[in-house]
Amino acid sequence: MARYELVKRSVALITLTNPPVNALSSAVRHAMAKSMERALNDPKVTAVVICGENGRFCGGADIREFAGPLRGPPLVPLLDAIEAGQKPVVAAIEGVALGGGFELALVCHYRIAHFKARLGLPEVTLGLLPAAGGTQRLPRLIGIPAALEMITTGRHLSAQEALKLGILDQVTEQNTCEVAVEFALRAVGKPLSSRRVSMLTTPCTPDLDALLEAVTMQVKKKARGVMAPLACIQAVRAAATMPYSKGIKRESELMATLFNSGQAQALQYCFFAQRTAGKWTLPNGAQWNNSKPREIRSAAIIGLGTMGRGIVVSLARVGISVIAVESEKKLLETGKQMVIGMLERDAKRRGVSASLNLLKFTLSLQDLKDVDLVIEAVFEDMALKKRVFQELSKVCRPATVLCTNTSGLDVDALAGVTDRPHLVVGMHFFSPAHVMKLLEVVCGPRSSSETIATAMSLGKRMGKVSVAVGNCPGFVGNRMLKPYLDQATFLLEEGATPEQVDKALEDFGFAMGVFRMSDLAGLDVGWRIRKESGLTGPDVDPKNPPRRRQGRRYCPVPDMICEQGRFGQKTGRGWYMYDKPGGTNAKPDPLIQNLLEMYRSRYGIQPRNISDQEIIERCLFALANEGFRILEDGIAARPEDIDVIYLFGYGFPRHRGGPMFYASMVGLERVLQRLEHYHQANPDVPHLEPSPLFKKLVACGSPPVQKWREHIKTMHSHL
């Protein structure tokens, strides 16, 4: 857990050995404490160097240990003892120094880092604050403004930036440990008092109150309802206004409040859920660590609409050659100009040169004969997509992987028209594809494990959070959206307004309420799908009772809105009104208010006051209920996968953990009761009927999310 060696006859080299990130587990803290004691007591030792094995200094406290009681020596006294020691201690930072790892570096008297190292205090992203002295030492070292920014955002710094800020003493391109040992030898005998960061005086910040106020407003706006950044600000204020001994107490009080909060649990759950999602597994035993992905050097995108353009950019910026195909010259030219502009802006932002030489634009599918992988991103029309896949079968070499970016159509039906169903897989990107992190990899029943591995690995390479899901209408994300959207429109019928529903959801933490989000996405897509499935339009049987379709409650208000040409932001009118087509500033529209009033009076609906609690319960419990059905049907393998999809694709607030985690935090029994209550009032809304899996989990005593998998026995796993 920590290796102790004597090098150059007088330097104690202490190496943290806790792969993969040398987290400060209880065993590591114990070994560190013993090693430090030995170094400080050994007269042969004149200086100490601390480093981490496998090119990684330290990833911080062991997050897995947060769930249980504290075992082993606490971190704070251990760090204090290092700083107070009479022999110079040098941190040799390679890879990462994050969280407690960064705080460990801060108590060392000197810090040397490899030029590729990254440093930071990401505790805030886990719902915590740097409570091993970080909030008190860092402001003393680099001043309040820079420390505040680092601590409240959790941003990782490059070694060069850390050097400029005065965090590091030296950055090296050579072997960091060897450089640190030489440095330590030179430091022997030099006075240490000015190197003990806790003894420094925090540099004075003019207009401290105004700065703290401005940052407070900023974090409140960015992360509505999130506690940790606010606690971080209070802790940093203590560094500016209190002596170290008092500041450290304040830091620890604030940490205690955060540590036991539901928000910290949710955020830590998200950290692990994101990593769990990458570990896909199929019933036949194939999984992430035994299936080899194909190497993808070249790809083709068919269709240069919004999605296609974003996908081209995502591929080209990670160095993959892309052939972009359109059906008409004009569309090709427009798409080309837009892609080039997007790539140039992206490259400028990242300070690199745009990889335009990787792009080729063509009108001919014949040009795709040698590519490794194709992603079809044409209009959402099954007949059109089938034609494209048939054509691809003829044109592409037999080993080319064929992917579809459909947002909900049957991937296996497309596989069926090709000569290689095993090489067909869904890659469902989210709009805008070069920005949104989520990728649903849709596994058809015939997709081979190698094909799935290839799509998952390509997603990772593009910086996406990829989640493997089964093939059913809407897959996971869009399938769950239906009950959520239905509940929102039913609430309008019953007396709510779009702005009231949105406000309740935004106060809950969503970046955007459901109606604002629908306006952004465009209302016409859903309208077309409803028309195609006979829910609205001329094909609806006139004998259908009003507000009912296919034996279920149905709200026609979204259709009425579309019939007026209100398709959302793009037409300047939707659930809200905007200054102009393409405008983003949503304002409540009196016309919508009138429409709702007329609609209610036409159907004799007496509007009632609807509480925010009812809005949240009906929208989010219906969402989670569909998640249980998805687990039952084997479309998602784990609740973590569903949560990750909602966090990265649908703006679900991270500090609530995702719909499934949120349901477990509220208490499954309570959610079940509320769903039963709403279902009784709406027996014609099947989405409100609690799923059998949900009831089973409650009957089993509502186990924590991580244990649900043991209770899920799907008849047919689609994964």
Ligand SMILES: CCC/C=C/C(=O)SCCNC(=O)CCNC(=O)[C@H](O)C(C)(C)COP(=O)([O-])OP(=O)([O-])OC[C@H]1O[C@@H](n2cnc3c(N)ncnc32)[C@H](O)[C@@H]1OP(=O)([O-])[O-]
């Ligand atoms: C009083 C105390 C105050 C201090 C508080 C803190 O320090 S709070 C902490 C502040 N520190 C942070 O917030 C840093 C959190 N960590 C990271 O940001 C990244 O892991 C990374 C940048 C270190 C490496 O990225 P990468 O893409 O190369 O690798 P990867 O991300 O895939 O991880 C590999 C494996 O390591 C696991 N694991 C990782 N870290 C920890 C941990 N601290 N603990 C336990 N486990 C950890 C991770 O789950 C995964 O496990 P799996 O799935 O294989 O079983």
